Amino acid sequence: MAIRTPQQYIESLKDGRVVFCNGERVKDVTEHPILKICRDWVAMDYVLENDPRYRDLITEKNEEGDRVSFVLMPQRSREDLLRLREIVKLWARVCFGKPPGAKFVAKDGLNAVTVVSQRIDKKYGTKYAKNVETYRKYLQKNDLSFSMGLTDVKGDRSLRPSQQKRHQDYYIRIVEERKDGIIVRGAKTHISQAPLCNEILIAPCRAMREDDKAYAVSFAVPANSPGITMISAEPEVHEVNLFDHPIAGSVYINDATIIFEDVFVPKERIFLKGEWDFAGQVAYMFANFHRLSAETYKAMELELFTGAAVLMAEYNGVEKVPHVREKLTWLVMYTEAVEIIGRSACEHCISEPDSDLVYPNPLYANICKFHFADNWHQATKYIQDIAGGITVTCPTGKDFMNPEIRDLMDKYLGGREGVPTEHRLRMAKLIRDLTSSYEDVLTIHAEGSLEAQKLSIYALADFDRYKAAATRAARLENGKAHPLFKDLPAFPPNL
Amino acid sequence: MAIRTPQQYIESLKDGRVVFCNGERVKDVTEHPILKICRDWVAMDYVLENDPRYRDLITEKNEEGDRVSFVLMPQRSREDLLRLREIVKLWARVCFGKPPGAKFVAKDGLNAVTVVSQRIDKKYGTKYAKNVETYRKYLQKNDLSFSMGLTDVKGDRSLRPSQQKRHQDYYIRIVEERKDGIIVRGAKTHISQAPLCNEILIAPCRAMREDDKAYAVSFAVPANSPGITMISAEPEVHEVNLFDHPIAGSVYINDATIIFEDVFVPKERIFLKGEWDFAGQVAYMFANFHRLSAETYKAMELELFTGAAVLMAEYNGVEKVPHVREKLTWLVMYTEAVEIIGRSACEHCISEPDSDLVYPNPLYANICKFHFADNWHQATKYIQDIAGGITVTCPTGKDFMNPEIRDLMDKYLGGREGVPTEHRLRMAKLIRDLTSSYEDVLTIHAEGSLEAQKLSIYALADFDRYKAAATRAARLENGKAHPLFKDLPAFPPNL
Amino acid sequence: MAIRTPQQYIESLKDGRVVFCNGERVKDVTEHPILKICRDWVAMDYVLENDPRYRDLITEKNEEGDRVSFVLMPQRSREDLLRLREIVKLWARVCFGKPPGAKFVAKDGLNAVTVVSQRIDKKYGTKYAKNVETYRKYLQKNDLSFSMGLTDVKGDRSLRPSQQKRHQDYYIRIVEERKDGIIVRGAKTHISQAPLCNEILIAPCRAMREDDKAYAVSFAVPANSPGITMISAEPEVHEVNLFDHPIAGSVYINDATIIFEDVFVPKERIFLKGEWDFAGQVAYMFANFHRLSAETYKAMELELFTGAAVLMAEYNGVEKVPHVREKLTWLVMYTEAVEIIGRSACEHCISEPDSDLVYPNPLYANICKFHFADNWHQATKYIQDIAGGITVTCPTGKDFMNPEIRDLMDKYLGGREGVPTEHRLRMAKLIRDLTSSYEDVLTIHAEGSLEAQKLSIYALADFDRYKAAATRAARLENGKAHPLFKDLPAFPPNL
Amino acid sequence: MAIRTPQQYIESLKDGRVVFCNGERVKDVTEHPILKICRDWVAMDYVLENDPRYRDLITEKNEEGDRVSFVLMPQRSREDLLRLREIVKLWARVCFGKPPGAKFVAKDGLNAVTVVSQRIDKKYGTKYAKNVETYRKYLQKNDLSFSMGLTDVKGDRSLRPSQQKRHQDYYIRIVEERKDGIIVRGAKTHISQAPLCNEILIAPCRAMREDDKAYAVSFAVPANSPGITMISAEPEVHEVNLFDHPIAGSVYINDATIIFEDVFVPKERIFLKGEWDFAGQVAYMFANFHRLSAETYKAMELELFTGAAVLMAEYNGVEKVPHVREKLTWLVMYTEAVEIIGRSACEHCISEPDSDLVYPNPLYANICKFHFADNWHQATKYIQDIAGGITVTCPTGKDFMNPEIRDLMDKYLGGREGVPTEHRLRMAKLIRDLTSSYEDVLTIHAEGSLEAQKLSIYALADFDRYKAAATRAARLENGKAHPLFKDLPAFPPNL
Numbered sequence A, B, C, D: 001m002a003i004r005t006p007q008q009y010i011e012s013l014k015d016g017r018v019v020f021c022n023g024e025r026v027k028d029v030t031e032h033p034i035l036k037i038c039r040d041w042v043a044m045d046y047v048l049e050n051d052p053r054y055r056d057l058i059t060e061k062n063e064e065g066d067r068v069s070f071v072l073m074p075q076r077s078r079e080d081l082l083r084l085r086e087i088v089k090l091w092a093r094v095c096f097g098k099p100p101g102a103k104f105v106a107k108d109g110l111n112a113v114t115v116v117s118q119r120i121d122k123k124y125g126t127k128y129a130k131n132v133e134t135y136r137k138y139l140q141k142n143d144l145s146f147s148m149g150l151t152d153v154k155g156d157r158s159l160r161p162s163q164q165k166r167h168q169d170y171y172i173r174i175v176e177e178r179k180d181g182i183i184v185r186g187a188k189t190h191i192s193q194a195p196l197c198n199e200i201l202i203a204p205c206r207a208m209r210e211d212d213k214a215y216a217v218s219f220a221v222p223a224n225s226p227g228i229t230m231i232s233a234e235p236e237v238h239e240v241n242l243f244d245h246p247i248a249g250s251v252y253i254n255d256a257t258i259i260f261e262d263v264f265v266p267k268e269r270i271f272l273k274g275e276w277d278f279a280g281q282v283a284y285m286f287a288n289f290h291r292l293s294a295e296t297y298k299a300m301e302l303e304l305f306t307g308a309a310v311l312m313a314e315y316n317g318v319e320k321v322p323h324v325r326e327k328l329t330w331l332v333m334y335t336e337a338v339e340i341i342g343r344s345a346c347e348h349c350i351s352e353p354d355s356d357l358v359y360p361n362p363l364y365a366n367i368c369k370f371h372f373a374d375n376w377h378q379a380t381k382y383i384q385d386i387a388g389g390i391t392v393t394c395p396t397g398k399d400f401m402n403p404e405i406r407d408l409m410d411k412y413l414g415g416r417e418g419v420p421t422e423h424r425l426r427m428a429k430l431i432r433d434l435t436s437s438y439e440d441v442l443t444i445h446a447e448g449s450l451e452a453q454k455l456s457i458y459a460l461a462d463f464d465r466y467k468a469a470a471t472r473a474a475r476l477e478n479g480k481a482h483p484l485f486k487d488l489p490a491f492p493p494n495l
Helices: A006-011 A035-049 A078-094 A106-124 A128-142 A210-215 A276-316 A322-347 A362-387 A397-401 A406-412 A421-434 A437-445 A450-460 A463-473 B006-011 B035-049 B078-094 B106-124 B128-142 B210-215 B276-316 B322-347 B362-387 B397-401 B406-412 B421-434 B437-445 B450-460 B463-473 C006-012 C035-049 C078-094 C106-124 C128-142 C210-215 C276-316 C322-347 C362-387 C397-401 C406-412 C421-434 C437-445 C450-460 C463-473 D006-011 D035-049 D078-094 D106-124 D128-142 D210-215 D276-316 D322-347 D362-387 D397-401 D406-412 D421-434 D437-445 D450-460 D463-473
Strands: A019-021 A059-061 A067-069 A146-149 A173-177 A181-191 A199-202 A217-222 A228-231 A256-266 A270-273 B019-021 B059-061 B067-069 B146-149 B173-178 B181-191 B199-202 B217-222 B228-231 B256-266 B270-273 C019-021 C059-061 C067-069 C146-149 C173-177 C181-191 C199-202 C217-222 C228-231 C256-266 C270-273 D019-021 D059-061 D067-069 D146-149 D173-178 D181-191 D199-202 D217-222 D228-231 D256-266 D270-273
Touching: A006 A035, A035 A078, A067 A128, A078 A276, A078 A322, A106 A128, A106 A146, A106 A199, A106 A270, A106 A276, A128 A270, A146 A181, A173 A210, A181 A199, A181 A217, A181 A270, A181 B406, A210 A276, A217 A256, A228 B406, A256 B406, A270 A276, A276 A322, A276 A362, A276 A421, A276 A450, A276 D463, A322 A362, A322 C322, A322 D322, A322 D362, A322 D450, A362 A421, A362 A437, A362 A450, A362 B362, A362 B437, A362 D322, A397 A406, A397 A421, A406 A421, A406 B181, A406 B228, A406 B256, A421 B437, A421 D463, A437 B362, A437 B421, A450 D322, A463 D276, A463 D421, B006 B035, B035 B078, B067 B128, B078 B276, B078 B322, B106 B128, B106 B146, B106 B199, B106 B270, B106 B276, B128 B270, B146 B181, B173 B210, B173 B256, B181 B199, B181 B217, B181 B270, B210 B276, B217 B256, B270 B276, B276 B322, B276 B362, B276 B421, B276 B450, B276 C463, B322 B362, B322 C322, B322 C362, B322 C450, B322 D322, B362 B421, B362 B437, B362 B450, B362 C322, B397 B406, B397 B421, B406 B421, B421 C463, B450 C322, B463 C276, B463 C421, C006 C035, C035 C078, C067 C128, C078 C276, C078 C322, C106 C128, C106 C146, C106 C199, C106 C270, C106 C276, C128 C270, C146 C181, C173 C210, C181 C199, C181 C217, C181 C270, C181 D406, C210 C276, C217 C256, C228 D406, C256 D406, C270 C276, C276 C322, C276 C362, C276 C421, C276 C450, C322 C362, C362 C421, C362 C437, C362 C450, C362 D362, C362 D437, C397 C406, C397 C421, C406 C421, C406 D181, C406 D228, C406 D256, C421 D437, C437 D362, C437 D421, D006 D035, D035 D078, D067 D128, D078 D276, D078 D322, D106 D128, D106 D146, D106 D199, D106 D270, D106 D276, D128 D270, D146 D181, D173 D210, D173 D256, D181 D199, D181 D217, D181 D270, D210 D276, D217 D256, D270 D276, D276 D322, D276 D362, D276 D421, D276 D450, D322 D362, D362 D421, D362 D437, D362 D450, D397 D406, D397 D421, D406 D421
Parallel strands: A019 A228, A146 A199, B019 B228, B146 B199, C019 C228, C146 C199, D019 D228, D146 D199
Antiparallel strands: A059 A067, A173 A181, A181 A256, A199 A217, A217 A270, A228 A256, B059 B067, B173 B181, B181 B256, B199 B217, B217 B270, B228 B256, C059 C067, C173 C181, C181 C256, C199 C217, C217 C270, C228 C256, D059 D067, D173 D181, D181 D256, D199 D217, D217 D270, D228 D256
């Protein structure tokens, strides 16, 4: 099969999965009025794979000669990473900044277990790499959509998994080992598009100690596995309405909570089991790949965001006002810096030792993600300032369509001459969607919190180089000099 | 009558007014499922007036000896302003940071026309002050709710009212003068709670030039006056749901658009008519009073906001994490600075010359409002960072009430031991409400945009004092010294 | 005597004290070319005391009927604090933002030991309060200048005093107890104007534990006590030059390092000796008073700073450029916010329980100091941006006075027509002085670092009030409600 | 000759040039105690050219087969730009972040006139390109140091050159045309190292209109040309002292003011003469190249800066304190972002049409420079916060060398065990130098002010792309779609 059609994808979801949404058990996730938004968004992955204009970019022949999704293949070069980046950009451009999630997140988890399983095998003589490879081929062959279950529900954040007091299931753990596999219990949360995916890939979300051994577990299972319950995140909209909610009405990421009540995992689907010293590496390597994905789509989202700001400035007749120009300029810098730094993370990628895999430069990827997330609220402030109160006080699209008041709204809610009132109203609605608390929180917490990025950056920084520079300038020769500095000529010179 | 009951207020709204909401004409604004949220919120004004615990604070005997709403009386002293501030604080505390709008905004408009009408009468020999006074007595006697119609729809913001190209009605204007009054046309927008008020007070929103004379108009009319159409802002919720939307489910400010299609205003209800040189003063003086009101309720909103941040930090078990403490400390500073500077604007109020009226120190009031609005997005970033992804990925209250999954949610979505899961979920929902794009835009644009505050501050600054200090330090004696500096002893001294 | 003349002050410094400056032992601190800058600055205290225009403000009759320096008397009311504030404002206005240090810093130390000694006596039955009172009278009677020795040299900041490894003298400690007093050893650093003061008041700079008992010591000694060595801070200038260094040429604060090599302190001069549980309170109470002093003079410094920015904008012809106006507006807000919040700390002062003393509201004082220090670098960026490169590339005053090039400089370095070139050059030099690294560091570290303020604010915050507001809004009744919230009417109401 | 020795460079400066410094005419710039600092710094260019380890990087064979300075050759490829960047990095690493100025600034001017002269010749049939080429060969052959005279003294910044009121010479202008050349008058300011260079290259600093024709002039002359007077900027130090001033004691950039009193320029040295429509292009293209140079050396300066912060944190024992780690992390991000974005400007360079020249991506170069300059003051705040008050209260190196107090200082001013006191003191002094007002102003104003970068970024932004993204998301089809968006598949799909 290899490349599925959107219809095949949709049919595959009718598999008895247990999903709740808005307080009710969902009979068929493909027909639920709100889940359908998520369904169509995820399906865009398949729409694009089947579009002849994009096939060469998105699909590739694998070693068996089958044409499969390129993102399901491991990245082995700078060029692979840059191509991956182009695919994410296309996905994001098509879907208003939000790449459809059929494989978008979980591919980074797959890459992470690919890298780390080799390391574990090397140290412990395990055979996880083979399991990963088999799973990868299975995904390729069936062109499956899969979700990445990383974040545990965590309970008390000040305690490690095994220290939790109320109960021991705040992080997914192995509750029983069998000959043919394991039984796991726990819950993952914020799992994007899980209710609309075929498979779920699970990995630990943090470093662990020996006590936490039972929590050091990574595996993959079908979404309809017995014992799995998925509860949808509160939807942003209660009906499809592309006038009032141009983004939220077409993109419902549905960061669900997935509960595992004693779910069986067959042994060939296990990628980590008890090697607690590698738990953190999986999380870290996922973050590493995923920050690249994040900053790629974010650059596309910012493109749209900055465009909305410029257009609304023009519609309001204020695009030449100095403070507006200043804000637009800032938005341009913000948009482009995310693109530049993200791209550099690919251009200056890192090779995994003893392996033919590469990954994005983690220092750059973290800086990029942080730059994006740290400045987001400033950006929302600017666009809201430019757009004006109409962003939130605008009547609804239904009002605008009501012939009783259509003419009045058309007359009075217009902006600059020559701009149709409808354009101004739709742009106001777009800006409201773009600056929702959902978008805010997504920005800060998706792909790791600001603090997570800071920790990584501190750990990755080349402090020795910095210190050597300072030591030399302060005329201190303490023998610790860095190669770049140790042989530099004396300054000032003796002339 | 003087003090009405909530029921009397509600009955008074059944007056044939023309209101639209969500695309439909509303038959009875008091029974509409969403407008009722606004109704109950506005009604709290009357609930509190009738509460014996607050009567002495909220009501006062007027000159005729009737007990009337204190906020409908003019402020004549520092103490009056501080009492007004206490009333606004009570209103805001009761209603989660949002003072019910029966008189909250329009009282500041009434105060503005009170001050400015005296100035106009003095210059032009008009009799507007008497009209204002009569209207004030009428409001007192009938304890009416009234809305403030300030912001015109504006069209092209780069053009003044009379320069607009598409049509001439982007700002409310006099289209006909009659013996007994005037006919006005135009539209006001972002008019808080207008569909649920008895009266509408209209004033210009900007300074004008002679060309704009027809737009220099201020008056008051009943909300059901023929020719008035009100279109509600898009509601934040589609049903009352205090679990998922604790704020938006109980406070619907409904910043409506009000369209005046040739509405008649009797001459005794006119407070400005063509004196274009005073148009800006009304707008300015309104802003002046209203910024005080704003910063008063904002301090209460921040109290709640900071409380939610602290509690969520505790529920998550992260309140001792250094970066969380740092953010909480920042939130405390932000909250208290708004309180301190706002209160100082009353404590150091200004007396209107040749009058017994006082108004809040405008420099301080503007600094306070700016400080609040300029830092808001930073605050939302901090609270979202502390609260975590659950803010937006949390399932709904209906899920939590569903016995099929209640126990699962209770088990897995809890935080620190001892904290009921429900507390954590409700707090997450509260934080989502507090950081919605509605709140963001309200913060920036209500009570005047950031730029409006900057303009005022620049205009009000005591640059001469600053310059004198700098001139003296630079040892320049250019004769412009300020009294505070001109006679200071020489430094360094000649010893 | 009570009020001394400047000459009497100067004569009193010829007392054999051990002072170093620029690598050399200073024979007579009153005649040293650079220390003289500090001398004249400190002497301004006496110049002003003797100026009939300011006497009523600065001096007051004490209980004995002698006219003494008001700042040497304890503050017993809001009015006392506001008067103290006015004195500091005068001092600061006269001396370009830097209050002459004869008593400026140490008065806050005196107030701190006044408050805390009463607490210690109450708990331990000691008699420190009497010692403080006797010392206070001695200072009053002789109108002495005194320095505040708070900050120890500290060594490794991660270790408490008794944990230090290299040696045990990084914090001043008692090395011997005698019948008639104690012997102390250690060093204090950043001690403003110490080499030019009569007395030195010593207090601990941090909270301590029982191990640190020997370090819990407060006392006062004359500056020429045997065993004291003072090493001046590197001066900012190498000669007096009021053209190129209008501030640094007239204000040399000289934050010296004072080393105590086994100095004897008579027992009646001891204010704390071993009561380690009160060490932190002295430091805290000093900070409390001194932050008020700090924000008072800072408001004056900012007045000057903002004035220099406005004038330079005018001299350069850019005062109407939008981004310049925006920056000036920000500077005005910054300047006035420091004034407003600082004043509020006095207006809303706190009464010490069981005492007739008051002190500035510590929450407000800390917020004010933090606001000042946190925004300073932004302010320097703005003024440097407005002023232009000439700030640092300007030739010297001697070049301008050189007839060979005077005309060329006059012709080419001028700004807007009508502004003498000399004004522009002097203003550029003033701005360089105002934005030196000395000023930067003073802003951040004097009166406690940013972190110190954050810790205080966190400790002082009324979190219970905040939490009550949030709990109520989230509809959680957990019995912890704050009095302000517990009896509020239900909202939404049941109508 | 081609490559000169440092001695040859120094000898070449004894040419009768007219230079003032500290109020006096300098007889021999190579022997003046302060100018010597500048001399040795500039000479490092020649030291490095003659160092066999760097020769292959720094020098290259030109078309004539002579080995010349690579930076005096035009850049024709991405690789050339990256090599240029490496050279600037070496220069900057050797000299503590400040590339010695023999050719550092003016090479960018040379590149600018190279590009623009071809454009002028194309439009007007002039022969400037040949003059530029001849001049370039002359510089190569003689390995000359040359300064870039860009910034005019400007007078009233609100007026264009020809509108100035006090006199007409605020911008350099042609006062007379002769057969063999022109006579120019005016003054340039902030001209780095001009008094220590052989040649001065002059270009306009802004766009001009037809009225300003006489000011549209670019040329090169020897520094000792009759009529040229150079007045040095006030030096940061008054004597060489590498302990107290490790940077300012070895790098004196000397941003001099150069006055042209009717200086003759031979016609073959003219690169622009009256073609006012190209004046802005020269300034712009210079900025373009120079911003790259700037961000390259800035990245090196930040390396040193961040190193000083880390070391001081360690010396003080606070490197594990959370707020310190947070600040260090921020400094790392800041340092690396400048490197990443600056490098990307080379990697994604632009080809000049109809030419074989390339230049750094101007959008990226401006973003990089802005990012650097906009965050600098934040960085200084952080390092000063980490380093503590000792940064400015530290006694002098002479005190430390004085045996009377050496032991006391050594004992008391130390930090963490194991760190020599001298290291801590020297690091404190380094930090003072790095955060001087000189460094601040250099950061903001060198290579163009923040506003200049904003203007460029706004002009260069791809707003059409942004708008297309927003228009599509708002479901508006207005025909303006960008190629990247116009053919994207429909979303949501119709499934």
